[in-house]
Amino acid sequence: MHKPHVHFMKAQSRLLTACWIFITVFFCAVSSALTQYRVVGYYPGWMKSTLPANKVLFQYLTHINHAFAWPNADGSISSYSEISHPELIIATHQAGRKILISLGGWGNSDGFAPIAADTTKRKLFVQNLLNFCQTRGYDGADFDWEFPATTADRANLTALVKETREAFNLANPSLLVTMVAVAGDWNGKWHDYAKLSAYVDWFNLMAYDFHGTWTTHSGHNAPLYAPATDFDGSGHQGVQYLYGSRGIPKAKLHLGAPFYGKEFNATRLYGPSTGGTQLEYNSIAPRMSTGWTRYWDNVAKVPYLMNGSNNRFVTFDDSLSLSIKFDYIKQNGLGGMMIWALGQDVINNTQPLLQAVGIAMSTPTAIEDDRSTAATSFELFNNYPNPFNASTTIAFHLDRETPVKLTIYNIIGESVAVLINSKMAPGRHVVAWDASNQSSAVYFYRLEAGDFKETKRMVLAK
Numbered sequence: 001m002h003k004p005h006v007h008f009m010k011a012q013s014r015l016l017t018a019c020w021i022f023i024t025v026f027f028c029a030v031s032s033a034l035t036q037y038r039v040v041g042y043y044p045g046w047m048k049s050t051l052p053a054n055k056v057l058f059q060y061l062t063h064i065n066h067a068f069a070w071p072n073a074d075g076s077i078s079s080y081s082e083i084s085h086p087e088l089i090i091a092t093h094q095a096g097r098k099i100l101i102s103l104g105g106w107g108n109s110d111g112f113a114p115i116a117a118d119t120t121k122r123k124l125f126v127q128n129l130l131n132f133c134q135t136r137g138y139d140g141a142d143f144d145w146e147f148p149a150t151t152a153d154r155a156n157l158t159a160l161v162k163e164t165r166e167a168f169n170l171a172n173p174s175l176l177v178t179m180v181a182v183a184g185d186w187n188g189k190w191h192d193y194a195k196l197s198a199y200v201d202w203f204n205l206m207a208y209d210f211h212g213t214w215t216t217h218s219g220h221n222a223p224l225y226a227p228a229t230d231f232d233g234s235g236h237q238g239v240q241y242l243y244g245s246r247g248i249p250k251a252k253l254h255l256g257a258p259f260y261g262k263e264f265n266a267t268r269l270y271g272p273s274t275g276g277t278q279l280e281y282n283s284i285a286p287r288m289s290t291g292w293t294r295y296w297d298n299v300a301k302v303p304y305l306m307n308g309s310n311n312r313f314v315t316f317d318d319s320l321s322l323s324i325k326f327d328y329i330k331q332n333g334l335g336g337m338m339i340w341a342l343g344q345d346v347i348n349n350t351q352p353l354l355q356a357v358g359i360a361m362s363t364p365t366a367i368e369d370d371r372s373t374a375a376t377s378f379e380l381f382n383n384y385p386n387p388f389n390a391s392t393t394i395a396f397h398l399d400r401e402t403p404v405k406l407t408i409y410n411i412i413g414e415s416v417a418v419l420i421n422s423k424m425a426p427g428r429h430v431v432a433w434d435a436s437n438q439s440s441a442v443y444f445y446r447l448e449a450g451d452f453k454e455t456k457r458m459v460l461a462k
Helices: 003-034 086-094 112-117 119-136 151-171 235-245 281-289 319-331 352-362
Strands: 038-044 063-071 077-079 098-104 140-144 176-181 202-205 253-258 260-265 274-280 293-297 302-306 312-315 336-340 391-398 402-410 415-424 427-434 441-449 452-460
Touching (some): 063 086, 098 119, 098 176, 202 235, 274 281, 302 319, 319 352, 319 452, 391 402, 391 441
Parallel strands (some): 038 063, 063 098, 202 253, 253 336
Antiparallel strands (some): 260 274, 260 312, 402 415, 402 441, 441 452
16 A cells, blocks of 8 residues: 555656756856856846845846946935845855945936036035945946936036046955946937946946837847847847947847736737837736737847737747847857846746746857867757757767657746657767747756766747
Protein backbone atom coordinates (compact mmCIF):
# COMPACT_ATOMS: atom_id res chain seq x y z
CA MET A 1 0.00 0.00 0.00
CA HIS A 2 2.88 2.37 0.73
CA LYS A 3 5.19 1.60 -2.19
CA PRO A 4 3.47 3.90 -4.73
CA HIS A 5 3.78 6.73 -2.22
CA VAL A 6 7.50 5.99 -1.76
CA HIS A 7 8.08 6.00 -5.50
CA PHE A 8 6.20 9.27 -5.77
CA MET A 9 8.30 10.86 -3.04
CA LYS A 10 11.51 9.69 -4.72
CA ALA A 11 10.36 11.09 -8.07
CA GLN A 12 9.37 14.34 -6.42
CA SER A 13 12.78 14.54 -4.72
CA ARG A 14 14.57 13.99 -8.04
CA LEU A 15 12.43 16.70 -9.65
CA LEU A 16 13.17 19.18 -6.87
CA THR A 17 16.90 18.39 -7.13
CA ALA A 18 16.82 18.97 -10.91
CA CYS A 19 14.93 22.24 -10.45
CA TRP A 20 17.43 23.40 -7.83
CA ILE A 21 20.36 22.63 -10.13
CA PHE A 22 18.68 24.50 -13.00
CA ILE A 23 17.96 27.52 -10.76
CA THR A 24 21.53 27.54 -9.43
CA VAL A 25 23.03 27.41 -12.93
CA PHE A 26 20.62 30.10 -14.13
CA PHE A 27 21.47 32.53 -11.32
CA CYS A 28 25.20 31.97 -11.90
CA ALA A 29 24.61 32.90 -15.54
CA VAL A 30 22.66 36.01 -14.48
CA SER A 31 25.46 37.08 -12.13
CA SER A 32 27.98 36.70 -14.95
CA ALA A 33 25.78 38.71 -17.32
CA LEU A 34 25.46 41.50 -14.77
CA THR A 35 29.18 42.15 -15.20
CA GLN A 36 28.55 42.90 -18.89
CA TYR A 37 25.19 44.66 -19.03
CA ARG A 38 23.27 47.05 -16.83
CA VAL A 39 19.58 46.67 -16.11
CA VAL A 40 18.18 49.85 -14.56
CA GLY A 41 14.69 49.62 -13.11
CA TYR A 42 12.72 52.72 -12.20
CA TYR A 43 10.92 52.19 -8.90
CA PRO A 44 8.17 54.81 -8.52
CA GLY A 45 7.52 55.79 -4.93
CA TRP A 46 3.85 54.87 -5.34
CA MET A 47 4.81 51.23 -5.97
CA LYS A 48 5.71 50.79 -2.29
CA SER A 49 2.61 48.70 -1.50
CA THR A 50 2.40 46.87 -4.86
CA LEU A 51 6.09 45.90 -4.83
CA PRO A 52 7.52 45.97 -1.28
CA ALA A 53 11.28 46.12 -0.93
CA ASN A 54 11.47 42.44 0.02
CA LYS A 55 9.71 41.48 -3.23
CA VAL A 56 12.09 43.28 -5.63
CA LEU A 57 13.90 40.72 -7.81
CA PHE A 58 17.36 42.22 -7.43
CA GLN A 59 18.97 39.22 -9.15
CA TYR A 60 17.69 40.62 -12.47
CA LEU A 61 18.75 44.22 -11.84
CA THR A 62 21.96 46.18 -11.45
CA HIS A 63 20.51 49.57 -10.48
CA ILE A 64 17.32 51.06 -9.08
CA ASN A 65 16.19 54.60 -9.98
CA HIS A 66 13.96 55.75 -7.14
CA ALA A 67 11.34 58.12 -8.60
CA PHE A 68 10.80 60.99 -7.94
CA ALA A 69 12.25 63.98 -6.17
CA TRP A 70 12.45 67.37 -7.92
CA PRO A 71 14.02 70.83 -7.71
CA ASN A 72 12.06 73.85 -6.51
CA ALA A 73 12.63 77.29 -8.00
CA ASP A 74 14.62 78.38 -4.91
CA GLY A 75 17.10 75.47 -5.14
CA SER A 76 15.50 73.28 -2.50
CA ILE A 77 14.34 69.71 -3.15
CA SER A 78 10.88 68.19 -2.75
CA SER A 79 9.72 64.62 -3.26
CA TYR A 80 6.75 62.32 -3.07
CA SER A 81 6.06 61.28 0.51
CA GLU A 82 6.57 57.64 -0.51
CA ILE A 83 10.21 58.40 -1.32
CA SER A 84 10.91 57.98 2.38
CA HIS A 85 11.60 54.28 1.98
CA PRO A 86 14.78 53.28 3.84
CA GLU A 87 13.84 49.60 3.54
CA LEU A 88 14.28 49.82 -0.23
CA ILE A 89 17.71 51.46 0.06
CA ILE A 90 18.86 48.90 2.62
CA ALA A 91 17.55 45.96 0.57
CA THR A 92 19.25 47.30 -2.58
CA HIS A 93 22.62 47.54 -0.87
CA GLN A 94 22.24 44.16 0.83
CA ALA A 95 21.69 42.67 -2.63
CA GLY A 96 24.94 44.27 -3.83
CA ARG A 97 23.11 46.69 -6.14
CA LYS A 98 23.01 50.49 -6.35
CA ILE A 99 20.12 52.91 -6.02
CA LEU A 100 19.88 56.45 -7.42
CA ILE A 101 17.38 59.21 -6.72
CA SER A 102 15.59 60.20 -9.92
CA LEU A 103 14.89 63.93 -10.32
CA GLY A 104 12.00 65.42 -12.23
CA GLY A 105 9.78 63.26 -14.38
CA TRP A 106 6.51 64.10 -16.05
CA GLY A 107 4.85 66.99 -14.18
CA ASN A 108 7.75 67.58 -11.79
CA SER A 109 10.23 69.45 -13.97
CA ASP A 110 9.12 73.09 -13.66
CA GLY A 111 11.84 73.88 -11.13
CA PHE A 112 14.74 72.91 -13.40
CA ALA A 113 14.73 75.96 -15.66
CA PRO A 114 14.88 78.66 -12.92
CA ILE A 115 17.52 76.96 -10.78
CA ALA A 116 19.67 75.94 -13.76
CA ALA A 117 19.63 79.51 -15.10
CA ASP A 118 20.86 81.12 -11.87
CA THR A 119 24.45 80.51 -10.75
CA THR A 120 23.68 80.89 -7.05
CA LYS A 121 20.53 78.73 -7.10
CA ARG A 122 22.27 76.12 -9.20
CA LYS A 123 25.12 75.86 -6.69
CA LEU A 124 22.63 75.64 -3.81
CA PHE A 125 20.63 72.91 -5.56
CA VAL A 126 23.76 70.85 -6.27
CA GLN A 127 24.77 71.05 -2.60
CA ASN A 128 21.25 70.10 -1.52
CA LEU A 129 21.31 67.16 -3.93
CA LEU A 130 24.64 65.95 -2.56
CA ASN A 131 23.28 66.17 0.99
CA PHE A 132 20.09 64.38 -0.11
CA CYS A 133 22.13 61.47 -1.49
CA GLN A 134 24.57 61.25 1.41
CA THR A 135 22.03 61.45 4.23
CA ARG A 136 19.64 58.93 2.68
CA GLY A 137 22.19 56.51 1.26
CA TYR A 138 21.67 57.00 -2.47
CA ASP A 139 24.49 56.05 -4.84
CA GLY A 140 23.92 58.98 -7.21
CA ALA A 141 21.32 60.99 -9.09
CA ASP A 142 19.38 60.49 -12.30
CA PHE A 143 18.22 63.63 -14.18
CA ASP A 144 14.83 63.53 -15.90
CA TRP A 145 14.15 67.14 -16.93
CA GLU A 146 11.02 66.98 -19.10
CA PHE A 147 11.41 69.04 -21.14
CA PRO A 148 14.02 71.77 -21.75
CA ALA A 149 12.70 73.99 -24.54
CA THR A 150 15.18 76.78 -25.39
CA THR A 151 18.82 77.30 -26.29
CA ALA A 152 19.29 78.81 -22.82
CA ASP A 153 17.84 75.64 -21.23
CA ARG A 154 20.24 73.59 -23.32
CA ALA A 155 23.30 75.43 -22.00
CA ASN A 156 21.98 75.58 -18.43
CA LEU A 157 21.22 71.85 -18.36
CA THR A 158 24.81 71.11 -19.34
CA ALA A 159 26.09 73.47 -16.62
CA LEU A 160 23.85 71.85 -14.02
CA VAL A 161 24.97 68.32 -14.85
CA LYS A 162 28.64 69.38 -15.06
CA GLU A 163 28.54 71.05 -11.64
CA THR A 164 26.77 68.04 -10.15
CA ARG A 165 29.48 65.76 -11.50
CA GLU A 166 32.21 68.00 -10.09
CA ALA A 167 30.58 68.19 -6.65
CA PHE A 168 30.07 64.42 -6.57
CA ASN A 169 33.69 63.84 -7.56
CA LEU A 170 34.93 66.00 -4.69
CA ALA A 171 32.68 64.31 -2.13
CA ASN A 172 32.70 60.73 -3.42
CA PRO A 173 33.84 59.85 -6.97
CA SER A 174 31.80 56.63 -6.90
CA LEU A 175 28.54 58.61 -6.91
CA LEU A 176 26.79 58.20 -10.27
CA VAL A 177 25.27 60.83 -12.55
CA THR A 178 22.83 59.50 -15.15
CA MET A 179 20.01 61.00 -17.20
CA VAL A 180 17.20 60.17 -19.58
CA ALA A 181 17.56 60.66 -23.32
CA VAL A 182 14.93 61.14 -25.99
CA ALA A 183 14.54 59.32 -29.29
CA GLY A 184 14.40 62.22 -31.73
CA ASP A 185 15.27 65.82 -32.45
CA TRP A 186 11.90 67.34 -31.54
CA ASN A 187 13.12 67.58 -27.93
CA GLY A 188 16.60 66.20 -28.39
CA LYS A 189 17.84 69.45 -29.91
CA TRP A 190 17.62 71.05 -26.47
CA HIS A 191 20.16 68.59 -25.05
CA ASP A 192 23.87 68.95 -25.78
CA TYR A 193 24.49 65.22 -25.65
CA ALA A 194 28.08 65.43 -26.91
CA LYS A 195 29.08 67.64 -23.96
CA LEU A 196 26.84 65.86 -21.46
CA SER A 197 28.53 62.54 -22.27
CA ALA A 198 31.66 63.77 -20.50
CA TYR A 199 29.78 64.07 -17.19
CA VAL A 200 27.10 61.39 -17.44
CA ASP A 201 27.78 57.73 -16.63
CA TRP A 202 24.95 56.54 -18.90
CA PHE A 203 21.77 57.63 -20.65
CA ASN A 204 18.39 55.91 -20.40
CA LEU A 205 16.69 56.10 -23.81
CA MET A 206 12.92 56.53 -23.47
CA ALA A 207 12.14 54.15 -26.33
CA TYR A 208 8.40 54.21 -25.74
CA ASP A 209 5.35 56.50 -26.04
CA PHE A 210 5.72 56.59 -29.81
CA HIS A 211 1.92 56.45 -30.04
CA GLY A 212 -0.70 57.72 -27.66
CA THR A 213 -3.46 60.28 -27.16
CA TRP A 214 -1.56 62.71 -29.39
CA THR A 215 -1.60 60.48 -32.49
CA THR A 216 -4.63 60.19 -34.78
CA HIS A 217 -3.94 56.54 -35.55
CA SER A 218 -3.29 53.45 -33.45
CA GLY A 219 0.27 52.24 -33.27
CA HIS A 220 2.80 50.50 -31.10
CA ASN A 221 3.82 52.01 -27.78
CA ALA A 222 7.41 50.77 -28.02
CA PRO A 223 8.28 49.27 -31.42
CA LEU A 224 11.86 48.12 -31.83
CA TYR A 225 11.59 48.95 -35.54
CA ALA A 226 9.08 51.02 -37.50
CA PRO A 227 7.78 50.41 -41.02
CA ALA A 228 8.51 52.96 -43.71
CA THR A 229 4.87 54.03 -43.65
CA ASP A 230 4.92 55.11 -39.99
CA PHE A 231 7.01 58.12 -39.03
CA ASP A 232 6.42 58.22 -35.28
CA GLY A 233 9.71 56.54 -34.40
CA SER A 234 11.11 53.37 -32.86
CA GLY A 235 13.74 52.19 -30.43
CA HIS A 236 16.18 51.49 -33.26
CA GLN A 237 15.73 54.97 -34.69
CA GLY A 238 16.34 56.40 -31.22
CA VAL A 239 19.62 54.50 -30.93
CA GLN A 240 20.68 55.65 -34.39
CA TYR A 241 19.82 59.24 -33.50
CA LEU A 242 21.68 59.34 -30.17
CA TYR A 243 24.71 57.36 -31.30
CA GLY A 244 24.95 58.26 -34.97
CA SER A 245 23.83 61.90 -34.87
CA ARG A 246 24.35 63.11 -31.31
CA GLY A 247 27.59 61.46 -30.25
CA ILE A 248 26.58 59.34 -27.26
CA PRO A 249 28.83 56.24 -27.07
CA LYS A 250 26.88 53.02 -27.49
CA ALA A 251 28.22 51.65 -24.21
CA LYS A 252 26.55 54.58 -22.43
CA LEU A 253 23.14 53.93 -23.99
CA HIS A 254 20.38 51.90 -22.34
CA LEU A 255 17.39 50.89 -24.44
CA GLY A 256 14.19 51.73 -22.58
CA ALA A 257 11.53 49.02 -22.17
CA PRO A 258 8.02 49.70 -20.86
CA PHE A 259 6.13 47.40 -18.53
CA TYR A 260 2.96 49.15 -19.67
CA GLY A 261 0.98 49.55 -22.88
CA LYS A 262 -1.86 51.59 -24.33
CA GLU A 263 -5.42 50.98 -25.45
CA PHE A 264 -6.98 52.65 -28.51
CA ASN A 265 -10.44 52.64 -29.99
CA ALA A 266 -9.40 51.29 -33.39
CA THR A 267 -10.23 48.47 -35.76
CA ARG A 268 -6.68 47.72 -36.85
CA LEU A 269 -3.01 48.48 -36.37
CA TYR A 270 -2.16 51.93 -37.82
CA GLY A 271 -5.85 52.58 -38.42
CA PRO A 272 -7.75 55.73 -37.38
CA SER A 273 -8.17 55.86 -33.61
CA THR A 274 -9.15 57.72 -30.51
CA GLY A 275 -7.97 57.17 -26.97
CA GLY A 276 -4.50 55.98 -26.13
CA THR A 277 -5.14 55.20 -22.45
CA GLN A 278 -2.14 53.84 -20.55
CA LEU A 279 -2.45 50.33 -19.07
CA GLU A 280 -0.02 48.44 -16.85
CA TYR A 281 1.00 44.99 -18.07
CA ASN A 282 -0.74 43.33 -15.12
CA SER A 283 -4.06 44.59 -16.49
CA ILE A 284 -3.23 43.63 -20.10
CA ALA A 285 -2.09 40.01 -19.66
CA PRO A 286 -5.44 38.72 -18.30
CA ARG A 287 -7.24 39.87 -21.45
CA MET A 288 -5.62 37.08 -23.45
CA SER A 289 -7.90 34.61 -21.68
CA THR A 290 -11.07 36.71 -21.98
CA GLY A 291 -11.76 36.83 -25.70
CA TRP A 292 -8.92 39.05 -26.90
CA THR A 293 -6.64 37.79 -29.70
CA ARG A 294 -2.87 38.23 -29.60
CA TYR A 295 -1.06 39.16 -32.81
CA TRP A 296 2.64 39.49 -33.56
CA ASP A 297 4.08 42.31 -35.69
CA ASN A 298 7.19 40.83 -37.25
CA VAL A 299 8.35 44.27 -38.47
CA ALA A 300 8.08 46.12 -35.17
CA LYS A 301 8.97 42.96 -33.17
CA VAL A 302 6.21 43.56 -30.63
CA PRO A 303 2.77 42.04 -29.98
CA TYR A 304 -0.68 43.61 -29.85
CA LEU A 305 -4.22 42.58 -28.92
CA MET A 306 -7.61 43.03 -30.59
CA ASN A 307 -10.89 42.46 -28.78
CA GLY A 308 -13.62 40.12 -29.99
CA SER A 309 -15.59 42.97 -31.59
CA ASN A 310 -12.45 44.10 -33.41
CA ASN A 311 -12.83 47.72 -32.34
CA ARG A 312 -10.29 48.01 -29.52
CA PHE A 313 -6.53 47.75 -29.95
CA VAL A 314 -3.94 47.25 -27.18
CA THR A 315 -0.20 47.72 -27.71
CA PHE A 316 2.25 46.29 -25.17
CA ASP A 317 5.52 44.42 -24.60
CA ASP A 318 5.72 40.80 -23.46
CA SER A 319 8.45 38.29 -22.64
CA LEU A 320 9.12 37.63 -26.32
CA SER A 321 9.50 41.26 -27.40
CA LEU A 322 11.67 42.04 -24.36
CA SER A 323 13.91 39.07 -25.18
CA ILE A 324 14.33 40.32 -28.74
CA LYS A 325 15.11 43.83 -27.45
CA PHE A 326 17.81 42.45 -25.17
CA ASP A 327 19.28 40.54 -28.10
CA TYR A 328 19.33 43.88 -29.95
CA ILE A 329 21.22 45.43 -27.01
CA LYS A 330 23.84 42.69 -27.17
CA GLN A 331 24.20 42.69 -30.94
CA ASN A 332 24.60 46.48 -31.08
CA GLY A 333 26.99 46.88 -28.17
CA LEU A 334 24.67 48.94 -25.97
CA GLY A 335 25.22 49.30 -22.24
CA GLY A 336 22.01 47.65 -21.14
CA MET A 337 18.29 48.11 -20.62
CA MET A 338 16.17 50.62 -18.69
CA ILE A 339 12.74 49.63 -17.39
CA TRP A 340 9.76 51.84 -16.68
CA ALA A 341 8.50 50.74 -14.30
CA LEU A 342 9.11 48.01 -11.74
CA GLY A 343 5.90 46.71 -10.22
CA GLN A 344 3.78 47.12 -13.34
CA ASP A 345 4.13 43.42 -14.17
CA VAL A 346 3.26 42.03 -10.73
CA ILE A 347 0.71 39.24 -11.32
CA ASN A 348 -0.18 36.76 -8.56
CA ASN A 349 3.13 37.23 -6.79
CA THR A 350 5.13 36.85 -10.03
CA GLN A 351 6.96 39.38 -12.21
CA PRO A 352 7.03 37.72 -15.65
CA LEU A 353 8.44 40.64 -17.63
CA LEU A 354 11.35 41.26 -15.27
CA GLN A 355 12.06 37.53 -15.25
CA ALA A 356 12.10 37.53 -19.06
CA VAL A 357 14.65 40.37 -19.02
CA GLY A 358 16.82 38.39 -16.61
CA ILE A 359 16.68 35.28 -18.78
CA ALA A 360 17.48 37.25 -21.92
CA MET A 361 20.38 39.00 -20.20
CA SER A 362 21.99 35.72 -19.14
CA THR A 363 21.87 33.79 -22.42
CA PRO A 364 23.86 34.26 -25.63
CA THR A 365 22.48 35.41 -28.96
CA ALA A 366 23.15 33.78 -32.33
CA ILE A 367 25.98 36.25 -32.89
CA GLU A 368 27.61 35.76 -29.51
CA ASP A 369 29.44 32.56 -28.68
CA ASP A 370 29.56 31.55 -32.35
CA ARG A 371 32.28 28.98 -31.94
CA SER A 372 34.06 26.97 -34.60
CA THR A 373 32.39 23.85 -35.91
CA ALA A 374 35.70 22.03 -35.47
CA ALA A 375 34.85 21.06 -31.89
CA THR A 376 36.95 18.46 -30.13
CA SER A 377 34.67 17.75 -27.14
CA PHE A 378 31.02 17.80 -26.19
CA GLU A 379 29.52 21.08 -27.37
CA LEU A 380 26.06 22.57 -27.93
CA PHE A 381 25.93 25.31 -30.56
CA ASN A 382 23.51 28.21 -30.93
CA ASN A 383 20.44 27.39 -32.99
CA TYR A 384 20.06 29.10 -36.35
CA PRO A 385 18.22 31.22 -37.19
CA ASN A 386 17.41 32.86 -33.87
CA PRO A 387 14.84 34.40 -33.64
CA PHE A 388 13.09 32.06 -36.08
CA ASN A 389 9.71 31.59 -37.69
CA ALA A 390 8.30 28.04 -37.68
CA SER A 391 11.57 26.06 -37.82
CA THR A 392 15.17 26.25 -36.66
CA THR A 393 18.22 23.94 -36.61
CA ILE A 394 20.25 22.87 -33.58
CA ALA A 395 23.79 21.52 -33.87
CA PHE A 396 25.97 19.75 -31.31
CA HIS A 397 29.24 17.82 -31.21
CA LEU A 398 30.04 14.57 -29.39
CA ASP A 399 33.58 13.38 -28.70
CA ARG A 400 32.46 9.77 -28.20
CA GLU A 401 29.47 7.47 -28.57
CA THR A 402 26.99 8.17 -25.79
CA PRO A 403 23.27 8.31 -24.97
CA VAL A 404 21.87 11.68 -26.06
CA LYS A 405 18.69 13.50 -25.13
CA LEU A 406 17.74 16.81 -26.73
CA THR A 407 14.64 18.41 -25.23
CA ILE A 408 12.72 21.62 -25.89
CA TYR A 409 11.18 23.45 -22.90
CA ASN A 410 8.88 26.44 -22.65
CA ILE A 411 9.60 29.43 -20.39
CA ILE A 412 7.96 27.81 -17.35
CA GLY A 413 10.00 24.62 -17.67
CA GLU A 414 7.49 22.31 -19.34
CA SER A 415 8.80 19.90 -21.98
CA VAL A 416 7.17 20.62 -25.36
CA ALA A 417 9.27 18.31 -27.56
CA VAL A 418 11.96 15.62 -27.32
CA LEU A 419 13.99 15.77 -30.53
CA ILE A 420 16.50 13.00 -29.71
CA ASN A 421 16.53 10.26 -27.08
CA SER A 422 18.97 7.56 -28.20
CA LYS A 423 22.62 6.54 -28.35
CA MET A 424 24.58 8.48 -30.98
CA ALA A 425 28.00 8.20 -32.64
CA PRO A 426 30.79 10.77 -32.11
CA GLY A 427 31.00 13.81 -34.36
CA ARG A 428 28.82 16.75 -35.35
CA HIS A 429 25.04 16.33 -35.51
CA VAL A 430 22.32 18.67 -36.75
CA VAL A 431 18.62 18.39 -36.03
CA ALA A 432 15.69 20.59 -37.06
CA TRP A 433 12.80 21.61 -34.82
CA ASP A 434 9.49 22.29 -36.53
CA ALA A 435 7.66 24.68 -34.17
CA SER A 436 4.77 25.46 -36.50
CA ASN A 437 2.29 24.19 -33.88
CA GLN A 438 3.81 26.31 -31.08
CA SER A 439 3.04 29.88 -30.04
CA SER A 440 5.48 32.76 -30.37
CA ALA A 441 7.51 32.77 -27.18
CA VAL A 442 10.91 32.12 -25.60
CA TYR A 443 11.96 28.45 -25.54
CA PHE A 444 14.97 26.54 -24.23
CA TYR A 445 16.76 23.56 -25.73
CA ARG A 446 18.74 21.27 -23.44
CA LEU A 447 21.36 18.71 -24.48
CA GLU A 448 22.17 15.82 -22.15
CA ALA A 449 25.04 13.65 -23.37
CA GLY A 450 26.65 11.47 -20.73
CA ASP A 451 27.82 13.82 -17.99
CA PHE A 452 27.55 16.84 -20.31
CA LYS A 453 24.49 19.04 -19.86
CA GLU A 454 23.86 22.48 -21.37
CA THR A 455 20.81 24.66 -21.96
CA LYS A 456 20.40 27.52 -24.46
CA ARG A 457 17.65 29.96 -25.29
CA MET A 458 15.83 30.57 -28.59
CA VAL A 459 12.98 32.81 -29.70
CA LEU A 460 10.04 31.76 -31.88
CA ALA A 461 8.60 34.88 -33.56
CA LYS A 462 5.78 34.12 -35.97
